[in-house]
Amino acid sequence: MAWRDSRASTSRLLLFMASIILGIAAVVSIQLFSENLKQNIERQSKALTGADYIIDSRQLPNEKVQAIIDSLGPAGYEVNFSSMAAFPKSGAARLVKVRGIGGHFPLYGTFETKPQKAASTYLREGGVLVDATLMLQYNVRPGDSIKLGVLTLPIAGALKSIPGSSAISASVAPTVLVPFRFISQTKLVQPGSRKEYQYFFVASPDTDLELLEKELDPILDAENADLDTHTSTSRQIGRSYENLGKFLNLAAFIALLLGCIGIASSVHIYIKEKLGAVAILKCLGASRKQSFLIYLIQIAFMGLIGGVLGTAIGIGLQQAFPFLLKDFLPFDVQISVSSQPIIMGVLMGVFMSVLFALLPLLGTWYVSPLEALRVSEEQPLKSKKVRLFTFGAILLFIFLFSFWILKDILFALAFVVGIFVTFAILAGISSLFIKGIKKYFPSSWGFTARTSLLNLFRPNNQTVVLVLAIGLGTFLISTLYFTKDILLAKTSLENGTDSANIILLDVQPEQRDAVVKSITPTGLEIIDNLSIVTMRVHSIRGQLSNDIRKDTISNINEWVLNHEFRTTFRDSLISSEEITAGKWIPEIMPGQAVKISVSDGFAENANLAVGDQITFNVQGILMETTVGSIRKVDWARMQMNFMVVFPEGVLEKAPQFHVLTTNVPDEAASASLQRDLVIKFPNVTVVDLRQIYTVVEDVLDKISWVINFMAFFSILTGLIVLIGSVRTSKYQRIKESVLLRTLGAKSKQILNITSLEYLYLGLLGSLTGIILSLISSQLLATLLFNEPFVPSGIPFILFLPGITILVLAIGLSNIRSVLQSPPLEILRKVG
Structure with a gap:
């Protein structure tokens, strides 16, 4: 019976199936890509690290650390830091990341260079490998020269790729590889310079890396060094991409939920039209269970087909993710197909179709045989317990799926509550809209306008489900757009000259006056002229840092104990x-206790409160201080922010270097200043914030493209739901149009009625979505970003009319066949 009945309703059942195909495709593609990402990270972990394990230190290793390094026998080593590079050919200068390489590196993986032989010859021949994009930007070629500090070296080749580096990081500070023996000759490593020493090791086959890390890492930590194995590095890289995977999974899940709402709506109309047939079956002796199973089998079978097709599309779709995310990944992803996401996709197609269709399917259970003799638009009464059980099962499934993705009960609950609130608001707005039309119905309007409004609350209307589908898709895209604006606003440069856009780092005390004199004659003003003193935490509340590290129940974050702080x-x-x-204490007089100000993040991680004692090791001299105040710092503001700030009268005579900032009016002035400073002060690093802002904007554009790609599934699923709803209620529309035409309505009037109805639905859904996105964006701006929110007009100018026109076009796609149906057709069906 299920098969026979479905043959007469194939087109409607196919639309049920179409409602979930995209959602299944999105979930399966992202699950497969996440699995591939995890496998690639594990497989390429040695190539990403370049070694089996690494020992690194922010300072030249002391005697104890050096003894450990020597005992393990490093195969390679490097020192890396940011500095300015100049190209004598063009006179241009650029911030780069210098990596002084010695020995063998990488031990796993390879450099990709042009010419290829440069990767193996640059160390021996004393050449330099320069980032390929940087060479293209400044029109330099192998054989030209590059100046680093006071040393000019030949460029051996273009560096196209290096293990563990991504396009995003290279765009901020392109990599320059230099033989280690030349680093001291550049004179770039000065007191206060931010540098990192790394030593690369090959482990013997019987080495237990976890045991090695467990034994050596605490010893190295106590000496301000660290040990990282390729396995721990791969876990860190995996965690960094895990959040993106979670977000994409949730976005796909929302698209799937949207499709399920379409299933519930379509099945609601489909079953309502079948209630008469069910009543006749019961009159002929069919049981409740039999009549219920006929339609349950239909829906389950369509869900199975939808799951299979969605999974197949998802397998193909995952091929696009490596291309979309290539700039964020420090390695090439090799795509393979695993069984778990495929099985999950097929099962989810069946399970979610049945689960969300269950409530309307219950109508077949409670229909009375007498309905075969009655003409009624009322639905049969259902058991409240069964309805509550069905709703509970749906919420439980959403919670379990989100918990499986997020691995956190609170986050999963928050997601379920967020989904419920968003859907409730959208459904509530559409319900209020319907009630408002009923209560304030414009009876003075013309026939066409009045009938189009009546259709919004007629029997079998689709107002609620279409507003949900259209509103949620618009909400996702608009929220993304507004959030991107907030992030860009936080990083945008102000036009005023009091906002620094050039930062000069590593200025030595004897250079400060000369640097100032080089800047001010050009008409530029010094905005910040700060002294920086480096120090480490020696003890907190009298407990030594080494003892805190050994304390297994301490709630002080370990990075506080290991970090070298730059204070002012x-x-x-x-x-x-x-x-x-x-x-706030502005100044300390001789003999007074030193009261400092710390940032709220530092206070939280170090478990500090006002009045607590903290002792710093200021380059060998211990300084006892007391927390005098805690500051909330807006780190997103491009200002010289510090975790620890001392009052005046304490650090003036400590070993220090200086940071100066200024504001340049345009790119030409910035380039001229950088060229002049690199020639006179080669050790000074110049950071042009304009370049960083450009990179940030580019990153946000790429991220928004990826998220828009996922929001597209929600919009497209919503449109499929819309098509399904229109198609499913097609017979009802034929009945209405024929009755209207029998009463004398013209085809043009019926066309106008339908156009106005879908115009109302498109406007209501998209406008509701945009308004909700305004509210959510305001909350994000206030609570998360702490920034004023100035809404863009783009969603109102583009999204509102664009989505409304799409809804209108789909709504009118079926009216042609309706208009061509003769009145006799419906009269025969009624007869």
């Missing part, structure tokens, strides 16, 4: 700071 001293707050506890 001044007598006032800056605009990105706000005191949240204690009192």
Whole structure:
């Protein structure tokens, strides 16, 4: 019976199936890509690290650390830091990441260079490998020269790829590989310079890397060094991409839920039309169970086909993700197909189709045989317990699936609540809209306008489900657009000259006055002229850092104990700071206790409160301090922010270097200043914030493209739901149009009625989605970004009319066949 009945309703059942195909495709493609990403990271972990394990230190290793390094026998080593590079051929200068390589590196994986032989010859021949994009940008070729500090070296080749590097990181500071023996000759490594020493090791086959890390890492940590194995590095890389995978999975799941709402709506109309047939079957002796199973089997079979097709599309779709995310990945992803996401996709197609169709299917269970003799538009009454059980099962499934993705109960609950609230708001707005039309119905309007409004709350209307589908898709895209605007606003440069866009780092004390004199004659003003003093935490509340590290129940974050802090001293707050506890101390007189100000993040990680004692090791000299105040710092503001700030009168005589900032009006002035400074002060690093902002904007554009790609599934699923709803209620439309035409309505009037109805639905759904996105974006701006929110007009100018026109076009796609149906057709069916 299920097969026989489905043959007469094939087109409608195919539309049920289409509602979930895209959602299944999205979930399966992302699951497959996540699996591939995990496998590739594990497989390429040695190539990503370049060694079996690495020992690194932010300072030249001391005697104890050097003894450990020597005992293990490093195969390669490097020192890396950011610095300015100049190209004598063009006179241009650029911030780069210098990597001084010695010995063998990489031990796994390879450099890709042009010419290829440069990768194996540059160390021996004393050449330099320069990032290929940087060479193209400044029109330099192998054989030209590059100046690093006071040393000019020949360029041996273009560096096209290097293990563990991504396009995003290279765009901020392109890589330059230099033989280690030349680093000291460049004079770039100065006191206070940010540098990192790394030593690369090959492990013997019987080496237990986990045991080695467990034994050596605590010893190295105590000496301000660290040990990382390729397995721990791969776990860190995996975690960094895990959040993106979670977000994409949730976005795909939302598209799937949207399709399931379409299933529920379509099955609701489909079953309502079948209730008469079910009543006749019961009159002929069919049981409740038999009549229920006829339609359950139909829906389950369509869900199975939808799951298979969606899974097949998802397998093909995952091929696009390596291309979409290539700039974020430090390796090439090799695509393979695993069984778990495929089985999950097929099973989800069946399970979710049945689950979301269950509530309307229950109508077949409670229909009375007497319905065969009655003409009624009312639905048979259902058991409240069964309805509550069905709703509970749906919520439980959503929770379990989100928990499986997020691996956190609270986050999963928050996601379920967020979905429920968003859907409830959209459904509530559409219900209020319907009630408002009923209560304030414009009876004075013309026939066409009045009938189009009546269709919004007629029997078998699709107002709620279409507003949900259209509104949610518009909400996702608009929220993304507004959020991107907020992020860009936080990183945008102000036009005023009081906002720094050039930062000069590593200025030595004897150079400071000369650097200032080089800047001010060009008409530029010095905005910040700060002294930086490096120090480490020696003890907190009298407990030594080494003892805290050994304390297994300590709640002090280990990075606080290992980090080398760059601090400054001044007598006032800056605009990105706000005191949240204690009192700001501008100056300390001789003999007074030293009261410092710490950021709220530092206080939280170090478990500090106002009045707590903290002792710093200031380059060999211990300095006892007390927390005098805690500051809230807006780190997103491009200002010279610090975790620890001393008052004046304490650090003036400590070993220090300086940071200066200024504002240049345009790119030409920035290039001229950089060329001049690189020639006079080769050790000074110039950071042009304009370049960083360009990279940030580019990253946000790429991220928004990926997220828009996922939001596309929600919109497209919503449109399929719309098509399904229109198609499923096609017979009802034929009946209405024929009755209208029998009463004298013209085809043009019926066309106008349908056009106005879908115009209302498109406007209501898209406008509701945009308004909700405004609210959510305002909350994000206030609670998360702490920034003023200035809405863009693009969603109103493009999204609102664009989505409305799409809805209108789909709504009118079926009206042609309706208009061509003669009145006799419906009269025969009624008869």
